[in-house]
Amino acid sequence: MVVALIVVGVLVLGVAGFVVWFLKIRDPLKGEDFYKFHVEQKWLWELTLTPEQEKAFMAGLEAYDDERGCYPMRSEGLLRVYSPMMLISLYSLTEQFATMGPDAVQDPGRAVHDLVMRAAEGEVEGVLYYNDEWMGEDVTEVDGMDKYAFTDAMMSATFAQGVDHEFAGGYADENKGYLTMGVLTKNPEHVERMYQEASALAGEPTEYRNKLDVMRDVMTPESPEYVAAFDRAEAEKSKYINTLVFCFERVVEHYRDLRPQLEYAEPKDVLSVVMARMLEDDLRGCTWTRPPSDEQRELALALLSNRS
Structure with missing residues (x-):
């Protein structure tokens, strides 16, 4: 009996661990392991905050995610909120978070929750409500289009x-x-140069002689130096x-x-x-x-x- 309970306990913990990994750490679409609330100081909306403030802001987003669900669309500068369903400008959110001062850093969960609830009060600039039944209830086509x-x-x-x-x-x-x-x-000229410098790090283009060459090239990891340089160019362009x-x-x-x-x-x-x-x-x-x-x-x- 004791052995059976131990086995059941191990199975429960294993399943729970898998769920946390799959939903909170692993990106099901990309098939990659990542943490969606990491601090980057990369995108322009992040640079509104100090590293300490961004760490607190991300902790606040994670707390809201645990409660109702949200996802930061970093490159677009948007926060997708699952409940209530809306998109909120991350530029607006970080600016408001910064103006809240030390109180927001001390209690980021409450600060982010209050900001999201404020956005839910009215569809002002930088806030967009969406509806997953956008065609209408039980409607599957608009003008003959699915x-x-x-x-x-x-x-x-x-x-x-x-x-x-x-x-x-x-x-x-x-x-x-x-x-x-x-x-x-x-693109500003300096951004164009950044892309050119990144391309130079990628090396010479591969000459394809057959399908096997194509497969090999696709499977070959890109140079870390190229990836880092390209990411910097993308972040600069986004500004x-x-x-x-x-x-x-x-x-x-x-x-x-x-x-x-x-x-x-x-x-x-x-x-x-x-x-x-x-x-x-x-x-x-x-x-x-x-x-x-x-x-x-x-x-x-x-x-x-x-x-x-």
């Missing part, structure tokens, strides 16, 4: 042809119902990127209203008009991670409205 096709059309609507700009990334989550759109007019975020639910509402007027247009073209109007008219359902410059706003409108 969630994957609609998401693809939305992504297509954010990449205009013939607009001079620097690629700054973008991401859409068809399950949660939000889209991010990086906006950058041009000049602003991210625009859209809520699928509100986009769908405007799409349904506009569709009869653009009966013969491609869905992506209708979405271009919808999203451009949402941005131009400052409608709810879209926001920036930080206040945009006139140049950033004009570029975003050009990328979205070139079809309208």
Whole structure:
């Protein structure tokens, strides 16, 4: 009996340990072990805080994650909150955390909780509510498109042809119902040099003679020096990127209203008009991670409205 209890206890501890590792340490999507609340002092929003403040801020995020769930989307400068469902600008959060002074460092769990609850009170600038049932309850298609096709059309609507700009990334989550759109007019010269210096560390390109050469190259780890230099260039580039975020639910509402007027247009073209109007008219359902410059706003409108 005692042996059986010991075995059961070991199994329970083993399962619990696996769950913690899989959900808290391991990234199920990337298949990598990592800790999502580590202190980097890498991205611009992190540099709002001192290392001590960032350590406390991350402890506060982890406490909220334990309670309701959240995930820092570091390169985009966003915190995805699972409950209540919303995206919050990490630029805004870190600025507010810093202004709270020593009290926030002393009790970061309470400080972060209060900041998130404050964001839940109203969809102000830098806060976007999203809905994972963005098509509507028990609805599986919009204008004949399932969630994957609609998401693809939305992504297509954010990449205009013939607009001079620097690629700054973008991401859409068809399950949660939000889209991010990086906006950058041009890389500064020093950032271009950083990328060139990183590329030089990568070595000469491999000459492929057959499929085996391709497989070998893919399986060969990249130079640590190159990876570090490239990461530095990415972090520096991010300082000049602003991210625009859209809520699928509100986009769908405007799409349904506009569709009869653009009966013969491609869905992506209708979405271009919808999203451009949402941005131009400052409608709810879209926001920036930080206040945009006139140049950033004009570029975003050009990328979205070139079809309208």
